[in-house]
Amino acid sequence: MKNFDLKHLIAAALIAAAYAVITIIFAPISYGPMQVRISEALTVLPYITPVAIPGLFVGCIISNIFGGYGIHDVVFGSLATLVAAYLTYKMPKRILAPLPPVIINGLVIGWMLHFLLNVPLFSTIMYVAVGEFIACYALGYPLLLILERFRSAGF
Template identity: 30%
Template sequence: MTTNKLVRGALVAAMYAVLTMALPAYGPLQFRLSEIMTLLAYYNPFYIIPLTLGCAIANLASPFGIIDIIFGSFSSFLALTAMSKTKNIYIASLWPAVFSIMIGIEIMLLSSEPVNFFIITGQIMLSQFIVVSLIGVPVMKFIAKNKFLNIDKI
């Protein structure tokens, strides 16, 4: 791995973690704007590991502790891997919502109060869909069209 790639990966991981921790990002409505960055894995699978690490770092602040660090990051890893293998960006953008089922299970099992699995999972899936599919796809398509930013080389 080149120094350039190592630095790019570290910057992406740090940006994801900071963006996640800077805004309300835990609980049933997780409007993590940092999730827009998951679409980088669609363009380049190199970003699977940096984004997974960024998620693990961000989950250090989670009320569910080590369990969220492990399972939340694993959920992200699975979604990112699926995104990198999907040919259509619109379909790729749905994977974070699909794999957020794991987060719904986690919250249901670890919450100190009774939680309805379907409601909590639906809320998380909806927030993922809004951020990644409705906001993220147009943002990334705009960036992809911009020759100055050249997303393929990011």
């Protein structure tokens, strides 16, 4: 992004705050081997604007500080979100926009939880990926459609 000005910084900060607040409010289902992190619906935002990439990354860092899995989650979970957000930004078609968080978080978070909690790897990857699919496609994709409609209307 060429010109990251105050307006972009504020937008990124608002996305970070929204991600963190939603994750923490829904903490019982936001963390663990079986999770549906509602805030992951916001991971479609990089498809619309690259400003969302740092916002999601910072929001995830804040959320993972409160998650109880320590530095592993803060580092690996947040980096997974950063990579997924960048890949979402690069997606060629709208229907594919929610896919990077499903795949990246399924693999990275699934592996991390397997390592930290000594739970079966494949099932943990699948549980996380299914939770991501619910958040990203059932919640995030409709959000993306609504935001695109607003954008095309001039908002």
